[in-house]
Amino acid sequence: MAGSAIIDNPSALRVKPRLSFWQIWNMSFGFLGIQFGFALQNGNMSRIFETMGAKEDELAFLWLAAPTTGLLIQPIIGYLSDRTWSPRWGRRRPFFLVGAICASLALLVMPHVSALWMAAGMLWIMDASINISMEPFRALVGDMLPSNQRTTGFGAQTFFIGIGAVVGSLLPYIFTNWLHFSNVAPAGHISPSLKYAFYTGGIIYFLAVLWTVVRTREYPPENLAEFEAEKARTAGFWNIIKEAFAGISDMPRTMRQLAVVQFFSWLALFSLWIYATPAITSHIYHTSDTTSKIYNEGADWVNVCFSVYNGVSALAALALPVIARATSRRMTHLLCLTAGGLGLISIYFIQNPQLLLVSMIGVGVAWASILSIPYAMLAGALPANKMGYYMGVFNFFIVLPQMVAGVTLGFFTKHVFGGEPVLTLVFGGCSMILSGLLTLRVHDADDIRLPNNMTPAENLAYDVLASNNPNV
Template identity: 75%
Template sequence: MSFGFLGIQFGFALQNANVSRIFETLGAKPDELAFFWLAAPLTGLLVQPIIGYLSDRTWSPRFGRRRPFFTVGAILASLALLLMPNASALWMAVGTLWLMDSSINISMEPFRALVGDLLPDEQRTMGFAAQTFFIGVGAVVASMLPYIFTNYLNVPNTAGPGEIPPSVRYAFYMGGAAFFGAVLWTVLRTREYPPEDLAAFEEEKRRTAGFVNGLRESFMGIFQMPQTMRQLAVVQFFSWLALFSLWIYTTQAVTAHVYHTSDTTSKLYNEGADWVGVCFAVYNGVSAVFALLLPFIARATSRRFTHMLCLIAGGLGLISIYLIQNPNFLLLSMVGVGIAWASILSVPYAMLAGSLPANKMGYYMGVFNFFIVIPQVVAGLILGWVTKHLFHDQSVYTLVFGGCSMILSGLLTLRVSDEGDARLPIGPPPLPEPGYDAPLQTDPRL
């Protein structure tokens, strides 16, 4: 059920590591980058809650509940990945980012809900950690693709003014194929279970049907959140503010602060931009491995304490970039970022899932996405101004700012009420006593 995230992360990793590079190549200035990236959070703000709402109210004996959304999103996202590196003007690249991010969101949100649908609480930390593992593996490969094409396949890494290097174009082509193939595997290989009371489900679906109703209920969900969700919202805000600074400004910060160039046609700039892809591959690789350890650390301590330690490690990793001049040492900074990323992708969702009603899992997962995209919108509106006027276009200080934000989010985690404390058995639940008719959700094969 989680393998499709391998493909989804091909899309996100290529976007995160290369879109600022593409924007700069097409003429964007450093203080404009955050504004152009607004496409990503705004599409998530609109798409994920609606998709969650609609997928909660979808059931087909043949196609299931979440799988139709996986499929549509994968087709559109793969097309956007083919279009992005062929943009010939900045406005075209920004428009394609809107299409790409909205399509990825159509696929991604139902994957989160699928784990909540099929796994009991004691398996959810492991379930979301498995998603994080596949996210990490996909991101490692995708982030390194331009570097691999350049250094191992001798694909040109530079191009004329306003042109995307061939190494980046081929990376996006491979990403589009991987995205569609991995999601299709989950669509074909995952079994979904029908609602327990199909008649009541159909009546509820009929009563609440309609796009306008879905839009209204999705945004009203902000005012009806469980306590745990409200507390996690604050943690998410500062975590994702830090992540957005990382994705927008790392290429510009590394090429200017470490490689000492801003000429997008130069060999040195493109070497630095490729090395950013390697750095992103390292933090995603660390994330994939560390995700497997998270359930055990949470079992020994608690999910709150585990998340706090991971976020502090990520914040220190971001801050340390300011102290580095040797590109190789950037990989050490990425270890801390990877530890934080592993936790951000799994622990908050595990804490949240235990506080949500089962019949609204997709809906609340979509509403929870507001607290991923709202900090990204804030970042898009203010980080450009802050970088230009407070940091005098030195993007490395923006990364330091992001590191401080991540440390704050870690400290705020201690305020979260975790109803299903992580100190539960890891792995499959014990077999039922003879004569007990166990529900499908506790099938040990899950």
């Protein structure tokens, strides 16, 4: 009856219309380009660091600057995007565009670094810029889609993430084996094939995000006068800083529970991204000489492996809404993370590089779920006027495990795992399985079983009731 009362009072809540396939396509397309940036970063930064003279136990520390910046930037970007509105540019799209310009320039500059400190600095700039454009994309799904389309919306983003990452990860391999650019360079220099991979990624990144900026129209604030009054009240640098961090202690219960899940799943991912190249080149190719042909063959194969798990994630993303409807989002996440954890652990038992592709299937299934299911659960637990802010805060639980990885994984690799980075990947697999088990304790009030033949009135009731989630 309470739901009927809400529906009888349309002014109580703006009910978001269901969007068409092409509207969801256009608003998600920018993630294709964003993932070109992440794929090139994740698959090649440790390779670049080693080329510039870094030792294996120093790699994790060198990744540390970027998440430290993200920890400060993300809540501010989310807060500002919640309080931004332009009839022409909308709310989130200005941040898409600024982040894309900065990240694309960083991708174009990265191949020209000539020292270890320059590579670490460019990673810092590139990672911060990618996050500026990425996090408002998460909030856009909450802004634009009704509750019963959010899993589909995040699934569409995951599909484009997968496609972009497949091609982005393959770029060094393509330039080496198909276009016949050399993948070997003197010590302290980046190979031609890797240079042109970064150039291509920078161009595609910008064009894909520009497509979303041009082809998407956002909803204005529900009450523009109240919106402008609130923005004026909190204007000024120090007010922005204060407001941006003041709400962290008031996170909804679902968000606090998901934070723990995110921490362990992303700790596993960072162990993979930081140590995949040294683990596979040393454990399977039996070399750590960055100037040797066999080392660079192994490093190129790491990019192929990354493209496979991202390709699997693109396909798995299409199945996640079906599996979640048949079981639950929590159970779906548990199953996917368990598959990913077993995939990482299996690398220890492999000596044939081709078999790594089997391990990557499990990782790809987990990656699809990590990029969509937690955000779908979170979106239903957030107040609409703070969607961007809390999505930015949620990024803390990606940044924090990266910081922990930067501080601890080098020590563990050298002193606990006896200098064998493949054991760091086994550790990551165990962390991912633990993350899946912790998902079972998440309160997902928005995960309502829906029949496929809802009437328009039933659809409306579901959207209204879900948007008035008492968990907020």
